Amino acid sequence: MNRVYDLKREVEKPERLTGGHRLCAGCGAGVIVAGVLRALDKEDKAVVVNATSCLEVSTFMYPYTAYMDSYIHSAFENSAATCSGVEAAYKALKRRGKLEETVKFITFAGDGGTYDIGFQSLSGAMERGHDMVYVCYDNEAYMNTGIQRSSSTPRFTRTTTTPLGSAQKGKQQHKKDLTEILVAHNIPYAAQTAPLGNFKDLHIKSHKAIYTEGPCFLNILSPCPRGWDYPMDKLAEIIKLAVDTCVWPLYEVEEGVWRLSYTPKKKLPVADYLRTQGRFRNMFQKGNEWMIEEAQQYVDQKWERLLEHTGA
Template sequence: MSTVYNLKREVEKPVRFTGGHRLCAGCGAGIVVSGVLRALKREERAVVVNATSCLEVSTFMYPYTAYMDSYIHSAFENSAATCSGVEAAYNALKRRGKVDGTVKFITFGGDGGTYDIGLQSLSGAMDRGHDMVYVCYDNEAYMNTGIQRSSSTPHFARTTTTPVGTVGQGKKQNKKDLTEILVAHHIPYAAQTAPLGSFKDLHTKSYKAIYTKGPCFLNVLSPCPRGWDYPTEKLAEIARLAVDTCVWPLYEVEEGMWRLTYIPKKKLPVEDFLRPQGRFRHMFQPGNEWMIEEAQAYVDQKWERLLERTGV
């Protein structure tokens, strides 16, 4: 499946995710949601399911919502099950002639509700083959409840449950590779992307996920100014550094075929991504050079493995 990206055409579509929500300035989540929903065709109807998260509490306060499409707030642990149930119910009604037309089913969840609490629900929905898209906006911690670590939190990152001090130096474990876990479900489409300046990569992958038949998954990096501790105006810069250092590579797996969608002209050192963020400040203190070296070695290993898989 291919689509030609035209910025002028896309921004002229009716807005599906309105302004006036309460997301923080410099937050990636709103950009992610807006970008994904903009990939819907103009005439398309959609049902949006949203796990409890920063996104949910900031865009929905009954009876008001920032979504122009049908919206369901679900619990942390069962958003994928909720979406799959709605998809199955709609198809049952359609077979009985009680509804007609097509509807797209899209779930948004943070890393806490996706990598951790909702993983069993997500795995089940993907395994059953529902025609839906699950979008994880990955801000790498439980930001809504106090910036606690999740399995998506990177190695050495400072959170409120992985503090920096005499006992510990941030999170002790590496980040879980959820995209690979979803690829292992043999779904027709899975991809990683990020809210970058052009939005072409985000749009193209969102379109593919929405209009590929069957269960599809998008993992979208979503920087958080509070948890990552960067100035709000640095959102796009932080996302770009994550991609250009290969901390967050952009790739897709379509019907089992791995493909890189972006290769940096010059692969930047990992410290360029770490340095602007307060959560990694301790890594640059004298005597902690080994942390940066270890982080670089891990990223290099993952990047080389991805190059092999994609045949680059």
């Protein structure tokens, strides 16, 4: 079902993530989870599986659940395995005629639970071909335990385990490109998106991922006011800069075909994005101009490669 996106109609649906959860004020994760779940058709039910994360500890605190759907908290490393097991059980019950309704399976995990600790179970579930969606809300570090670096943290970022000192200045390695790794699994649908503008991109991709049969993957940029060190009211501005500087390009890969979802009207310098966040403050100190140059080069290279893939 591919209806034209209508924000007014979508926000009229009852929210599937309620208020009263304990995420920090201004957290991107709440916005993303509510946005993905909004893409479910009204009459369908969902099973939400959640790896240990900020999201998990704040949306499911006994006896309070912020979900209107069934929810399972799984450990850091096995949320995809848990989800695939529930999906297999559902299929078996359906086959025997013991279940009538349509249930969709959605896993949420942070970048720590996806890029690092949960990677093996994610890879396995995608390879086995379960009918599920895995959503990574990527805030580029272990925020729940106190802002430690992950393999998703960009180069030169200050975290508590990549501090600024005389021996090293922030993280030394580049961010792992997980979306491309998932594309290499040859799954039916993989996409990168963000809560941008009227949420059309996030909504359409979520709907596609949920209603495409087989394993699908969404990687969604999730700003974190505490970890990224920016004022908590700036979520929309930071997302806009991330896509307009091509730091976080929006694209999708459907049955092996790459498609660019958003081309900035004017590609902005990466420094415009970096400047908004205290975690990159180090890059703007005197003598560190080379860091900004290298960051720009890296983003340009990745963007060129993406353009080649998408033929744009």
